Amino acid sequence: MRSKIKKNHEFFELSKFRRRFTLLVLLTLFCILFSRAFFLQGMQKDFLQQEGFERSNRNIELYAYRGKIYDRNNQILAASETVRSITLEPNRVEFKKGDKKKLANLLEMKIQTLNKKLKIKRNHIYLKRKVDPKIASKILALKIPGISSEKDYRRTYPDQEISAHVVGYAGNDGNGLEGVEYKKNDLLSGTHGYKKILIDARRRVVENLSEVNVPIDGKDVHLTIDKRLQHIAFQSLKKTIDDSEAISGSAILIDSKTGEILTMVNYPSYNPNKRMRKRTFVRNRVVTDMFEPGSTMKPISIAAALEKKVVNVNTKIDTGNGFYKVGRTLVTDTKPHGIITVKEILQTSSNIGVTKIAEKLSKKELWQTYSNFGIGNLTGLNFPGESKGIIRDYKKWRDRDHYSVSYGYSVSTTIAQLARAYTPFANKGEIKNLRLFKNDPIKIGQRVMSIETTKAVLKMMESVTKEGGTATQAAIPGYRVAGKTGTSRQFIEGKGYGAPGERKYNASFVGIAPISNPKFIMAIVIEDPTKGSNYGGVVAGPVFRKVVAEALKIYSIPQDGIEILDRADEDEKKEI
């Protein structure tokens, strides 16, 4: 047995040369392997590790949703929707016949522009950003190598041009540039997160390589705006401006009890969903543009006189033949009114009457009243670009200013300020700050006038919308409405107020409804109406009637007549 094993062993035994040769070959192979391993792991370590990481590791940005903007009834005014961005890898791109033209058509891009983009020497470029998902899927269906799509988000405004000035718009990077989008950008934005992940050969995410930085979504913003009324106000304003061939117009409707803004519209407007925007249309003119309010200031001037008890509602004042000279200034009325009461001065909007009342007050008393009514002060909105208005210190007033301020010249306000200035008449002498954000705390009103005075002025203002008043077109059937018209000449730099025939006017109206329990205050201004009348009552009055009549219906405000009948029933019961 032993000898047999030995024999086998002898059979497999290599010759000395073969042994050495095999050893040499193995050694050589080992050297090759060792040197290769040394080359890869020692000399090319960083490069290979980098390559490996690039294939298996990804840094993913976790998108934080920008908050939505809602109206008071939780209707969306602004939200982010998913879109696609079409990307291109110029090195990989290969077009079949006709594909390039199809792609250019789908991207709504000229073929020359597409060719320019194809020549860019970069690994990754955006062909077009924020493309509609349906179009993106059509592009991907072309199956062009090197063309792919990425998920992206686009801000959308369903209300389009109607609420554009309030909501504003956000840029491509998602940051707010105008309106509430700009004002509340920090709150709406949120913080994007990120995570580092490991993917396997089948491109599945299999592990988080670092701690996940969780995205924090932006907070939603709820406005006090009522989308339904916003639509009505916009349509009504648009029709008035088109009919009167005016340049522009603005309107604001507020809840007189809380100061909440229900509508804030401007026309012409812009569509925030489109990128092309004319700079002039972007401003929210309700809060940015100042104008001389004209006769809409008269109720405040008369309230000052009543408060100081220099006149009462029935005091008779001689307005003469419609011309009254104060120093070198000639004050005129549209027609002679003769001797009229303070109530009739407001009803007929007599400049001479108000001037004579202002003469009974000192400059300081007048200035103090206007200032208390918020003229020359911010409204509390802090809206981007809000103007304070202009009312000079009474110490700097010339004699002429003393009188002209009383009928709304030598003073500038915004339409929002004017609406706020009427809140004391609707709140028994308390002025309310304006509010646009539902979550802002309600501030307690500040008393600026006695209850008796504001009640008296409110009653006087009711006569303005009645027969013989200047704003009969603002009357709403079934409701008692108070208001004041204003038709002021525009001051043009270098030309002054212009010669007769060349003058431009601002037609305005501020109204309160219903008088029995005031709920709404609306202020409207129409810039330079050229067709038909340019009087505030005729041009702006109907806008008030249409919008407030709808608001009264929507908010189920009982008619004044019904309330009176109810009271009459109660009185009868008491008598029985």
Place this chain on the structure above:
Amino acid sequence: MKLNLILFSLLIIFALVKINAHHLYRVNHHALEIEKQKTIELKDEQNQLLIEESSKSGNGRISEYARNKLKMNPPEKKQKKLIK
């Protein structure tokens, strides 16, 4: 010798368990990632539907539809009667 064999076997078993646990972790993690992705997609869809709802229930669209298709026009001044 026997103890060495037992220990070696244990080592192999624990190594396999570890590999299996890691594999299961990766499978579950992948499933979780898919669910997270679905959440994002559903959130996007919800946003999209909210926007569509807001656009389609817009007063302007309803008003246009009522006037043009349903021929619902507000009464003229002569047709109105105030009941006191």
